[in-house]
Amino acid sequence: MIFSEFDTIAAISTPIGEGGIGIVRISGPEAVAISSRIFFSSKGVNLSTVKSHTINYGYIIDPESGEKIDEVLVSVMRAPKTYTREDVVEINCHGGFIILNKILNLLIRQGARVAEPGEFTKRAFLRGRIDLSQAESVIDLIRAKTDDARKIALEHLDGKLSIKINELRDILTRVCAHVEAYIDFPEEEIDGLTEAEIKKEIIKVRDEIDKLIEGYEEGKIYREGLRVAIVGKPNVGKSSLLNALLMKERAIVTEIPGTTRDIIEEYINIKGLPVKIIDTAGIRKSHDLVENEGIRRTLKALDEAELVLLMLDMSEEINSLDMEIIDRAKDKKTIVVLNKSDIKRDNFHIPQQLKNKPTVEISALKGEGIEKLKDTIFNLSVLGRYRQEGLIVTKLRHKIALESAKASMNNALDSFGKNEPLEITAMFLREGLSFLGQIVGVITTEDILNLIFSEFCIGK
């Protein structure tokens, strides 16, 4: 079946599970007509004739069997002042899986089609209510794991990034027009930008682009969370640290080495930064099948971590197991966590290899040094600069487009400086414009759109 962007679509917009209410959303030219065929009110209200932006009380009834499905409130919102700029109907029913599904099925039988993931937001984009970078931020907003992540997503949804990108596009368009005027009328006196001014403008755009690129790493952390793995030999206190950070007894702690077998992952919030803490199995040589699988997973977690908390036990001497782990983690961004400060040996020494790494002494058991450790994690991961300026790039797609645009600016400057034909400079400027255009979605292909919106949940 070929889907059309003009079909009337329907989906369950609330999460699966039990809830006080559940919502089925319908959007498209037939949204009101289709809903009106399954909605009945004792007062004889007909959805097709109600005013826009009203909420209507009644029942959903299967028109074929006459069976009553649920008691509902139905919002009718007619185009264009709606999420999708099409007619939208939202059926608020009781939040049970069976009810929601039955209502969705009735709508399908009446002519709606099941929405694809993100299709409501895709329509908002296709109908011009929001641009592409705004549409993408909807998913970030939904998935935000801390308040700061939410704020960044909302800023993007409000169009802060789009405004910046469009500003840069405006400057470039102007510069381009001037360069092209020189090409078209080489003999004439044009009251345009001087050579020096053209150069200055291109440099300005390039430097602004550069700032956005620099902010990406920070933005990515806010969006996706920072992956932090606690590693160390058995019994150093890794699970105790996880529990101390979470302030709850999440992982089993015992004095038996090899307690943790599986990877345990939990989110914590460090000054607004979403941090995924990963507790791992202690690394050692073992003959136990389960433990060995745990160790294999630990090594994988170590590999994938963006930051490693390398834990040593200050109540014991450093041994070859520690040294092996230190070696495995040598290329990773690391904080050395010296645990069991409460029972520290007098002659405890940090191995030479770790001397210039950031180091924090803690007692996971007593909860000492935990705040200092959190500060160290934060400071090592976030510059804080971009967050303060309030404009940070969170999407890889955006970063790639920005990098391409930056390269075009450099090429333009290069050709301009070398007095190559102005056509070449103009070509690079146009190229840069189109890369910036990709971010806000002036220039997109169907492939990019499908990729972006397939990330969404159904019903959004």
Ligand SMILES: Nc1nc2c(ncn2[C@@H]2O[C@H](COP(=O)(O)OP(=O)(O)OP(=O)(O)O)[C@@H](O)[C@H]2O)c(=O)[nH]1
């Ligand atoms: N005195 C003292 N004991 C601690 C401290 N942290 C952990 N322990 C004890 O050390 C033992 C091991 O702690 P765990 O947190 O299970 O260690 P682990 O690194 O997760 O061990 P595995 O899962 O076996 O790899 C337990 O008996 C803890 O109570 C500490 O700061 N001080």
Ligand SMILES: [Mg+2]
């Ligand atoms: Mg453990």
